[in-house]
Amino acid sequence: MTKAVSLFTGCGGSDAGIIKAGFDVVLANDILPYARDVYLANHPETEYVLGSVTDIETFPNAELLLGCYPCQGFSQGGVRDPSRRINTLYLEFSRALNQIQPKAFVVENVSGMVRKNFKHLLEDQFRVFEEAGYRVKAEVLTASDYGVAQDRKRIFIVGLRNDLGLEYHFPKPTHGENASLDKVTIRDVIGHLPEWPEGEFYDLDFHWYYMSRDRYKAWDQQSRTIVANPRHMPLHPSSPPMIKYEHNDWRFEYDGNARRFSYREAAAIQGFKDLIFPDSPAGTLNMRYTVVGNAVPPPLFEAVVKALPDMWG
Ligand SMILES: C[S@@+](CC[C@H](N)C(=O)[O-])C[C@H]1O[C@@H](n2cnc3c(N)ncnc32)[C@H](O)[C@@H]1O
16 A cells, blocks of 8 residues: 555544545644544554654655645634744645655645735745655645535645656546536535534534624535634524624524534534544543544545556556
8 A cells, every 4th residue: 555644634634535545644643632532533553643743753654745734824714924833834744745755745725825915835835845856736626526515615735756757637626517426415414413413512602703704504505614613613504594684794584593513513514424533531522623623624635636646556
């Protein structure tokens, strides 16, 4: 099997995708204990190092390196400050890239990285990856185009080692109007789950910020983006739809039971298949949502990796 090293692994959305594509993850790493617990409950065979990537001195050999370094700085939901230290963790990824020199690498990050005030950081990522000896390409992809029941847009950066003389082409959509398959809907992935899973969803008030935008999508649509912060989690389709009252002021169309997606539903909407959530001390309700919302939808990562040229031989 072709070996892969996974950095900023989280609970393993990206890894579930590459494992399905036939790779063997020889090292995974993250700083979050519950991300490690979930990962190992689902992929017990992987060596998962818990701690900061900055503490890993030597990385094992591999043909593929993947890493979705944190995105708080770029994200719509995070603090948009281009100078934050967390925005330079790509230099740690680059350190691993220079050391391992895999045939290819794949990075995923929030699409906000293409915004004007972050452009210098994106350009710097291209620069350090090109200096490491890679031909680099980036594209923003929409998860629902690849069989995920969610309108999630993310940037992918893919590099192929120069000496291979190969070119990467991002995968064409497999689902939707210009593809052979219909888009996957919310109903397709959570329609079979209990309608009111007490204890598995965040049920604090719908505060003003929550009500400042539309959080609703119907059963036969694709979900709004599954985020890491449970307060901002989209509504379950059994909730009343929302209507615009004024600028930044939305209301429920009628009185009725409204609730956010549960963490288990959020995982299914991300494209995980029956993700196991172990009961461990770190596994609070909020943390379950966090690791799921941080994840890359496995089918999307799988599509990006499967589009790599066949060069593993
Ligand atoms: C966008 S998430 C990655 C999601 C993951 N690829 C997945 O699909 O599940 C970024 C991850 O980086 C981790 N992280 C942040 N700082 C780190 C550090 N210094 N060392 C290792 N991991 C770190 C966070 O805990 C978070 O899980």
